[in-house]
Amino acid sequence: MCVAGIFYDTLCEENSMDKEVFQMSICPKNKSSKGHRDQRRANWKMSAPTLVKCSKCGSLMVPHRVCKNCGSYNKKQIVEAD
Numbered sequence: 001m002c003v004a005g006i007f008y009d010t011l012c013e014e015n016s017m018d019k020e021v022f023q024m025s026i027c028p029k030n031k032s033s034k035g036h037r038d039q040r041r042a043n044w045k046m047s048a049p050t051l052v053k054c055s056k057c058g059s060l061m062v063p064h065r066v067c068k069n070c071g072s073y074n075k076k077q078i079v080e081a082d
């Protein structure tokens with residue numbers, strides 16, 4: 001039994017899940033080797049966040065969020081600036 005199987009009794013009761021379904025869905029059959037694991041993670045890359053210029057103050061801000069510099073959204077004052 002895998003480590004997660006220790007809690008399956010309580011989990012199955014709470015979620016009214018089938019015992020076999022639970023074990024099938026959560027327990028990997030074999031351990032992944034370090035190489036297999038690292039190959040999978042080799043494609044995880046950092047990406048630069050998308051930033052746009054605020055229409056009111058011109059500072060860089062996350063799109064579709066209130067500007068952190070001036071507190072405006074869609075050229076309207078939404079929250080008080082710091």
Ligand SMILES: [Zn+2]
Nearest residue numbers: 054057067070
């Ligand atoms: Zn702004």
